[in-house]
Every structure is written in C-alpha cells, then in structure tokens.
Amino acid sequence: MPTTLTRDQLVALLDAVAADMIRDKDELTTLDAELGDGDLGRTTEWGFTAIREALAGEAGAEPDMGKLLFKCGKAFADKAPSSFGALMGAAFMKGGMALKGKTTAELADIAGAVQTALDALMERGGAKLGDKTMLDAMHPAIQAMRGQSADAALGAFFEAAAQAAQRGAEETQHMQSQIGRASWQGERSAGKMDPGARAIAMMLAAAARHAV
Amino acid sequence: MPTTLTRDQLVALLDAVAADMIRDKDELTTLDAELGDGDLGRTTEWGFTAIREALAGEAGAEPDMGKLLFKCGKAFADKAPSSFGALMGAAFMKGGMALKGKTTAELADIAGAVQTALDALMERGGAKLGDKTMLDAMHPAIQAMRGQSADAALGAFFEAAAQAAQRGAEETQHMQSQIGRASWQGERSAGKMDPGARAIAMMLAAAARHAV
Amino acid sequence: MKKILNDPKHYVPELLQGLLAAHPGRLKAADGELHAIVRADAPVRGKVGIITGGGSGHLPVFLGYVGKGMLDGCAVGDVFASPSIDQMYKTTKAVSGGAGVLHLFGNYGGDVMNFAGAADLATMEDDIEIATVLVADDVASAPPERAKNRRGVAGMIFAFKIAGARADEMASLAEVKAAAEHALANTRSMGVALGPCIVPQVGKPTFTLGEDEMEIGMGIHGEQGVRRGKLQTADEIAQQLIDPILADMPLAGSEIALMVNSLGATPLEELYIMYNYLVGYLKSKDVRIYRPYIGRFATSMEMAGASLTVMKLDDELKRLLDAPASTPFFDQGQFV
Amino acid sequence: MKKILNDPKHYVPELLQGLLAAHPGRLKAADGELHAIVRADAPVRGKVGIITGGGSGHLPVFLGYVGKGMLDGCAVGDVFASPSIDQMYKTTKAVSGGAGVLHLFGNYGGDVMNFAGAADLATMEDDIEIATVLVADDVASAPPERAKNRRGVAGMIFAFKIAGARADEMASLAEVKAAAEHALANTRSMGVALGPCIVPQVGKPTFTLGEDEMEIGMGIHGEQGVRRGKLQTADEIAQQLIDPILADMPLAGSEIALMVNSLGATPLEELYIMYNYLVGYLKSKDVRIYRPYIGRFATSMEMAGASLTVMKLDDELKRLLDAPASTPFFDQGQFV
Numbered sequence A, B: 001m002p003t004t005l006t007r008d009q010l011v012a013l014l015d016a017v018a019a020d021m022i023r024d025k026d027e028l029t030t031l032d033a034e035l036g037d038g039d040l041g042r043t044t045e046w047g048f049t050a051i052r053e054a055l056a057g058e059a060g061a062e063p064d065m066g067k068l069l070f071k072c073g074k075a076f077a078d079k080a081p082s083s084f085g086a087l088m089g090a091a092f093m094k095g096g097m098a099l100k101g102k103t104t105a106e107l108a109d110i111a112g113a114v115q116t117a118l119d120a121l122m123e124r125g126g127a128k129l130g131d132k133t134m135l136d137a138m139h140p141a142i143q144a145m146r147g148q149s150a151d152a153a154l155g156a157f158f159e160a161a162a163q164a165a166q167r168g169a170e171e172t173q174h175m176q177s178q179i180g181r182a183s184w185q186g187e188r189s190a191g192k193m194d195p196g197a198r199a200i201a202m203m204l205a206a207a208a209r210h211a212v
Numbered sequence C, D: 001m002k003k004i005l006n007d008p009k010h011y012v013p014e015l016l017q018g019l020l021a022a023h024p025g026r027l028k029a030a031d032g033e034l035h036a037i038v039r040a041d042a043p044v045r046g047k048v049g050i051i052t053g054g055g056s057g058h059l060p061v062f063l064g065y066v067g068k069g070m071l072d073g074c075a076v077g078d079v080f081a082s083p084s085i086d087q088m089y090k091t092t093k094a095v096s097g098g099a100g101v102l103h104l105f106g107n108y109g110g111d112v113m114n115f116a117g118a119a120d121l122a123t124m125e126d127d128i129e130i131a132t133v134l135v136a137d138d139v140a141s142a143p144p145e146r147a148k149n150r151r152g153v154a155g156m157i158f159a160f161k162i163a164g165a166r167a168d169e170m171a172s173l174a175e176v177k178a179a180a181e182h183a184l185a186n187t188r189s190m191g192v193a194l195g196p197c198i199v200p201q202v203g204k205p206t207f208t209l210g211e212d213e214m215e216i217g218m219g220i221h222g223e224q225g226v227r228r229g230k231l232q233t234a235d236e237i238a239q240q241l242i243d244p245i246l247a248d249m250p251l252a253g254s255e256i257a258l259m260v261n262s263l264g265a266t267p268l269e270e271l272y273i274m275y276n277y278l279v280g281y282l283k284s285k286d287v288r289i290y291r292p293y294i295g296r297f298a299t300s301m302e303m304a305g306a307s308l309t310v311m312k313l314d315d316e317l318k319r320l321l322d323a324p325a326s327t328p329f330f331d332q333g334q335f336v
C-alpha cells in the first residue's frame, strides 16, 4: 500500500519543521554573513513564525492541503520579504497549487509538488542549477525522493531527500556564485557553502526527524 | 651681592623649561580629562613649541628681557588659544611689560613680574583666589619668592617657589571649581587637582632644575 | 556602537511614526500602511509617479528623498530587509496620477522579486502602467562584463534627482524611464568601510574589522568588498575609490557631479578632507567637478566609512540636476 | 572609531581647503586666513555682521551656519580648540559692513578671552562697534542660580537663526543683539553620550564608556555629565533629557521649536524614534511643537549620542525662525 501524508500530518510536520528552523536560525545567519548580508536567520525566523501563526489560525483549519500550503507561502513571503523569503514563499504557493484539492498526498505527489516549486523558483529568480543557490540542494533532493518506492516510510523518504540536499549544499562550496548578493564576491565566493542550499537541507532533515 | 638673571640665562632657562613641559605634557592631559576636556597637554605642547620657535628666531635675539618675554607670550597665545593659552600668553606679555628695558633682573624683579602676571590673569579671566585655578599655585609661589633673600641662589629661589606652587596645586584638591570648564562638574570637581595649577608647579620645578 | 531604541521590533514603526509626526505637511502613509510613505499631495494628477523601496537603516535613503522634485513615494522594509509586495503595491497605487509609475530601486534580489510582484498586481488590478529601472552603480560588486549584476548604492540619489526633475517637466513614463536610465548609465560608485553597524534585531555587528583595518569596496549591508587591508591615509583611500570608477567610465574632459558620502559615523570633516584631495586629483585627470554633494546621503546606520559617486554630465543631466528639489532630508534651491 | 585623514596636524587646514573648493560661490577666506571663513559676499553693506567662532570637529557647527539668513563669518580653531585673537579679528573686519558686528559664540573660557581681545582690537584699530552675546544653554552644566556659567551647545543654532533673520531685516546692532539674547533666554539644551570620539592629534578617546553605559548631561567635548548609568530605552533617555529642560523653563501652554540632534554616529533613525516619544510626552505637558529640527546640527565628530534643544516661541521668534536661510549645510525654504 502506498505511503500517504494526511492533511493533519502535514500541519503537524510543517509546524515542527518551522519550530526547528527558528531554533537553528543562527547557523544560517553565520553562513549568510560570510557570503551575503547575514540576515538569513532573521528571514527564516520571520518566515517560519508566519507559517506557525498561519497554521494556528485560519490556514490550519483549511481542509485542502494545496490551499493550506498556498496560504503558508503567502504568509512567509509577506513577513520575510528577502530573496529567500520571496522565493520560499513562491515555492510553497506553487507547490500548494500542485496539490490543490487533495486531503492526502502520496510520496509521488510530494516529489511532484517539490518539482513544481523548483520550477517556480527558477522562473521567479532566474537562476539555473550550478549558480550556487538553494536550487542546488532542491534538485538532488527531488531525485532522491523519486528514487524511493511508493511504500517507503515517510521518515526514510525525507531522510533520503535530506541527505541528498546536504550533499548538494556541500557541493555548492565548489561553485562560484552567479546570482544574488553572493555573486558580488565573484571568485571569493568559492569555498563557502550557499546558505540557502543549507537551509533546504535543514528543512528536509527536520522533516525526516518529525515525520511519523 | 644680589643674584641676577641675565638675558642669555633667561633664554636658556625658558628654552629648557619649554622642553620639559613638552616632554611631560601627558600628565596635564590626564588631569584635564578628569576635570575638563583633556586638551591641556596639547595646549602646553603647542604653546611651548611656539616659545621655542620664537626663541630660536627673532625673539631670541631681542636684547630687552621685557620685550623678549612679551614676544614669547604673544606666540604662546597665538598658537595655543585655549583658556590656559590665552591666560599664559597674557601672563608672559604683562610680566614682560613689567621687565621692559631690562637686560638683567634681580630676584625681586622676577617676583614682581610674576605678581604683575598674576594681576593680569585675574583681570583677564575674572577668577579669584580659591576658585580652583592656576592662580592658586601662582599666589603661594610669589609669596615663597618674596621670602627669599636677594642673594639666594637662582636654583634655590625657583625651588622654593616650585614647592609652594605644588602645595598650592595640591590644595586645589579640596576646592570646588568656580570658573571655566571644571566648574560644570560642580561638587564632583572636589577631590581632583586643578590641571592649570599643576602646570604652574611643573613650570617652576623645571626652572629650579635648569637654573644655573 | 550602542543604540537609542525601545523594543528592536518597533524600531522601524516607531521611526516612521516619528517621521509622519515631524513632517505632516509633506508626507503621509498610503492607505493607512505605515510602510508605504508618499508625498502628502500624492497622487499628482497627470505626472508620472516615481517610487522606490528598500530596507530601513539607510536614512536619508530611501524615504528621505520623497518630496518635491524627487520621489513620490517609498515602500519601507524592516532594517536592511525588503518591503513586501503588498507595501510596494500600496505605494504604487497611492502615487498613480494617471501617467504611469516608475519603480526605481536598487538591484537587490528581494526587492527585485517583490517589485515584480507589485508591478504585476498594479497592472492587473488597477491598470497602472509600470516601468522598472534598477540601480546597479557599485563598481566594486562586479566587473564591467557583469555590470547588470552590480548592487545599487548611493548612485540612486542622482537617479532620483534626474528622474524626479524630468517627471516634474510632465514628461511621459517612457521619457522619465529614459532619463533615469541615462543618469544611471553615467553613474558609478565605490565605498570603503572602517567599522561595522548593528541591525537592532540582530544585536551584534555583521562583520568586524581590526583596529587598523579597512575594507575597500564593502557593500552598505556589510557585503564583503574587494580588498581588506591596513587603514591608509585619506588621500590614498580617496584614490582607491576613484580609480576604479575612472577605469570603469572614462571621464577625461568631462564635467561631473561628485558625491562624497559618509556611511554614518564618519564625520563631515573627513569628507571635506577627501574632497580636498579629489579636486586636485580629478583636475590632474582633466575632470571638472560641476556640482559637489558632500554629506550623509546614503548611510548604514552607524557604520564608519565613506563612498564616492560620480555622475558624468551632459547638458540634459545638468539641467535636471540643477532643478530645485525639496524633501524633509534634501533641499536644493537656487544656490550652489 | 577610525579616521579618514592624512597628517593629523593638517586635519583642519585640509578640511577648510576642501570646504572652500566645494563652495566657492558661497564662502571665502578673509584676508587669506584659512581660519577666518566668511560669506563670499561679505561684507554686506549696512547690515549688522554676525560672527561666531570655536573649535573644529562639530560640523555643521560652527562654520556650517555661515550663509544667507544666518552668520556672516566664523573664526575656526583647531579640533576642539579656540581660534586665536588674530583669526577672530580678521573675521570681524571682513564682515563689518558699517553697522557693527555681533560676536555670538559659546561660553568657553578660551573663546571668551580671545573674543574679548579681538573685540578690543576691532574697536581700537578699526572703529568697529562690537556687541557680544554668549550662548550658555546646556542645563546639565550648572544649576539655575549659576545659569550664566553654563556651556553653550546646540542652542547656538537657534540664536544664529534668530539673530541672522533680524539682521536681514536691517535691524541695528542693539536690536540684533537683543534678538539673540531674547532667543537664548528662551533656549535650553541637554545631551547624552553613548560613545566617545577621538581628537586626531590626541589619537585616543578622551573618555570611555562601558558597553552598556551612557552618560546623561555630558558635554560636546566629553566634559563629564550629571550621571553615568546603564543604557536605557529611547523613551527613558528622551524623558531624562527633556525633564530638566522643562524644570528649568516652564513650557505648559507654549509652542516650541524642538531640535533632536545627533552628536555624530547616532543615526537619524534613532532621532525619529526619540521624536516619536517626545511628541506624545510634550503633548501630555501641554506643549506644542511648532517646528521640529531633527538631524545632525551640532556634532562631536563620531561621538555617539544625542541632544535636545528647546526654544520657547512667541510671535517675534516665530517670524524670525520661519524666515528663509541658506548655507552649504543648512537650507530652510518655504516648506515645513
């Protein structure tokens, strides 16, 4: 029987991931201070706090998983309007649109939604794979999700994605930033990990920890 | 035979005192930082450098002791136009006027010139004895000078004045500033030594060291 | 580097409330949104509206240039953070006088993406014609072949001035956009940081510099520069800031507007010392300063350091630069 | 707290050269003396000349207020040091248009004694009628019974504005003097320091403050204040600065000009946060703000901190305050 994620599980999972991201924000601040402007921790705190507030309010009562994610994305972008915030907001919104009408999702649905989110990011931000952005963590994560069988345990599914994302994030150390603030460092950006990519890996690792 | 100070001795003495004051300026900065604005070291450096330059130039060739001192005072006031600079400049200028026409001075002439300088200070600055200013070091110094016999050695003459000035400076610790920057501290000025008074004691001590 | 504030979370709302209380005849909040500051007389009928937007902490940038002859409005973000789409949209709507609205702002990812969203909204929902011009004047942030990638710093003030004067001439949206682009094509900047600043909600400096260090080319949010080194003299610093500008934009024989800008803590005295050197140095390169701007025009709170901005002038730019302008933070009357 | 300079000895001459190069149409050196800066059109025939003088390091104070509607000239000392008698005398002579000259400056010993010498010279040698008015507005520096003893801080700017406007009305020397005295009788200031500054030729801070300390009532050269304590909130700080002013000069029912001034490093954002509080607090005391001045008007190089200055207004002071003025550092046109 294929593994599913119910609406209620999604709410709990989002809330737990958000809580972890808020707790662990300082690592992202440090990475972003190296490569950008050091506000990524503040951005994730604002954005995930907005998600938790949305979940505690109207959005949390939304039966449609897609609409629920869309509302979370809007809250994120409104309250954390930086590059990461705008992009992550768009990712949740577009990912939500891919799940519209669903009250449970199978693993393939999840992978598909993340792919839709990735496409949206590329369109919105104009970055390509290899530009040293969060895309470089999301793309291998989707591959890893796709490599799981439909009845894999939720935790294992996210764990595989998280590990792939982390490898992707580490790979960014060998890249030179082509877009966004970090690109201003030119060659000096090499050797440093992209903070957005690390944020993706952290989110997926948190999802693996809390998926039940 | 009464002790005399010749014009050439005066030049050498002024130059040596000026050199010592420049060397020891930091103590005055520290005292003035406590009670005022911490610029007295800079003022004495500027002023005494101006005196040394004057002595090395035209003023140093002046045969009239009075005119010589007057020129030194003008140089001091021009180059160190703070309170201390304006007052010390006036003191040298007025003291010089008291010695006008002389090429040697007896000890009583010196004491008289310093008294004239003190009167000028009081007139120019509006302070009275006990207001916690350099007057409170100059006044006892003059008393001590007057107490010396006319044939006292020059070194002993200045040494007595220096010790009296130092006692006067120490006395200022028990006074509350009534005038100038230090007066803004009100009661909190008590317990601190007046930097201008200490400067007078330092000048006289240097004179005692170098008088031959 | 201590701060006078109440709750760090209220830093921006409180300063905006103070601003509106101080200049009620000149500024207002659009549609009750404190983060959407517009001219008190907005919208000006028939005139192209010009707005900008960006993070707080750079006063007079950004909102300090809202006023006669410059901007019509400004979307205000938290400290060093982009405003939201909604705030940009409200600002756009409030300044729309029927002739279109120019979005003129610095090339920062968050701002770019959010302004794009706001432009879509204004076009779709209110039929407002929108034009967009990005400021990317900092030569330290990318080489000439990637010039479009550069970040926007103090050069935006010249763009505000030129575009604002052109809009006051009742030019069309296309003409105002062209004027802004023309100004920016001739504008370059470069800065140096001597000491950091603290974002209130972060509470500690983004970067540190040794007691005798400076960083040439550093960005206004502490983005790394091109070179960190020993603190040098004013003349050496000035030369290291102007040379890359001269290399990027040949200036021999030209007249320029020159901005010598403090990042915050650096006092005016030091700017004049730099200016004193630059007058002679530029003269030796056959460059004439037509109009100097010396002061605090684009800051990073209490950051120590300075930046230079050059706009190469032609007759049109001179006419528009010389036009009067008046905001609560910038007054340019008839005198030079 | 690092500085952009060349040789510390040349700090002031270089900044003055830069100043004259930047504003040739507006300022000039009197009689070739760089430390005697006067309006380019000085002397103005038939008008009372107004000059000030004092140490450098406080821009825009002092020379920044030389211009139309304010001062005619300024004698410029080294950093935090008085100008010399000679420099004051040259400034006096250069602005004398036949109607007398007002010496209007802060109550600091060196300046007082040197201006007295310059006044003597100008009277004796050139038959210039001189009037003298001392600025002594800092309530933190002495209790009311010794009010004449107080030091002069940012309140001098209101005195420059009022006296300058009165002189522009072609009033007599006695009338201009009376206007300055009237302004100052109604003006009080108080400041707080959060961090020190460095005199270039000294090279280290005059005072130090702990990471979480502030000093209420500190003077603009680092003179000790009335109380050192833990850094408080913006609202608490603002209240501790305004309360002594209110105690010294009853204001209930009055209209005032309120200056919220940064000592240098403190950014404009924080001034607006303080202003935001003061609007409500003063309203609760039945005091109305007629005109706010928020910015850097009197600084101590890169010192962190702020000061408040209040001028209680009547119809005459309002008229003179509202008159236009324009200097390279201060522009007040028709807008509020």
Ligand SMILES: Nc1ncnc2c1ncn2[C@@H]1O[C@H](COP(=O)(O)OP(=O)(O)O)[C@@H](O)[C@H]1O
Pocket: A032, A036, A037, A039, A040, A043, A082, A083, A084, A085, A087, A121, A124, A125, A126, A127, A132, A133, A134, A135, A179, A180, A181, A194, A195, A196, A197, C108, C109, C110
């Ligand atoms: N155009 C883009 N496309 C995809 N990802 C981007 C883009 N720009 C930035 N990012 C990601 O966002 C991260 C930085 O986010 P954030 O700190 O919010 O940026 P900023 O402070 O510059 O607005 C980067 O590490 C990168 O992963």
Ligand SMILES: Nc1ncnc2c1ncn2[C@@H]1O[C@H](COP(=O)(O)OP(=O)(O)O)[C@@H](O)[C@H]1O
Pocket: B032, B036, B037, B039, B040, B043, B082, B083, B084, B085, B087, B121, B125, B126, B127, B132, B133, B134, B135, B179, B180, B181, B194, B195, B196, B197, D108, D109, D110
């Ligand atoms: N009116 C005065 N009369 C006599 N001495 C004075 C007077 N004012 C100041 N002084 C002396 O000058 C000293 C301070 O000199 P200085 O540092 O130059 O002052 P400031 O920095 O305030 O101009 C004081 O310690 C005091 O002895």
Ligand SMILES: [Mg+2]
Pocket: A037, A039, A082, A083, C080, C081, C110
């Ligand atoms: Mg950012």
Ligand SMILES: [Mg+2]
Pocket: A032, A036, A037, A038, A039, A040, A082, A181
């Ligand atoms: Mg960032």
Ligand SMILES: [Mg+2]
Pocket: B037, B039, B082, B083, D080, D081, D110
């Ligand atoms: Mg002094």
Ligand SMILES: [Mg+2]
Pocket: B032, B036, B037, B038, B039, B040, B082, B181
């Ligand atoms: Mg002193």
